[in-house]
Amino acid sequence: MPLDLEEQEQIDQLKAFWQKYRNLITGVVTAVLFAYAAYSGYQWWRTSQAAAASQLYETMVTAINKGDKDQTLRAADDLQKQFSGTPYAAMSSLVAAKIASDAGDSEKAMAYLRWAAKNASDQSYVAIAKLRLVAQLIEQGAEKDFAEADAILKEKPVTGFEALWLERRGDWYLAQKNTADARKSYEAAWVQLNQAKEFPEEARRLLKVKLDAVGGVAQ
Structure with missing residues (x-):
């Protein structure tokens, strides 16, 4: 069916518009598709990371229940190295700090607390780590320890x-x-x-x- 003059004019306008802006339109659509793919991939990665971190945290809990200090601390170290962006890493560091402190290893305990204070994504864990670190530093009692505690408390x-x-x-x-x-x-x-x-x-x-x-x- 032949097109009337108005329809033909609209088609010609669309063709002209496409010729002028096709590169821009294609670029925008491609960018949107890439962004969606990246977002979907990131969500999958987060879910995957959380699941793996959860399993490792369960291993740590099992080690705690068995009274296996070495395995507990190894699990905490692995969570820091492999899953630092998950809440499990900060949680395990706080637990490991308590275990190390109870075992008389205050330096190791403070190392875990410093890590959690610096890397925890949840501000509640950051606060707990800093408060416990200050308590440990005060207990140490050296001039440098008081200075570090003072710096934290001034934050x-x-x-x-x-x-x-x-x-x-x-x-x-x-x-x-x-x-x-x-x-x-x-x-x-x-x-x-x-x-x-x-x-x-x-x-x-x-x-x-x-x-x-x-x-x-x-x-």
């Missing part, structure tokens, strides 16, 4: 952990026999901890003991 607290940051600062002062500033930090922590109802009662009881020890008054 902006992870949201939701402000009270515990203040409590650790109080510990830092107290370890250096600065009772007055320790009391101020503990009192500030007490105010914030009472406002943060999500913290367990045990946290308040522990802080109350510290406050009593420095002559503070916790109402």
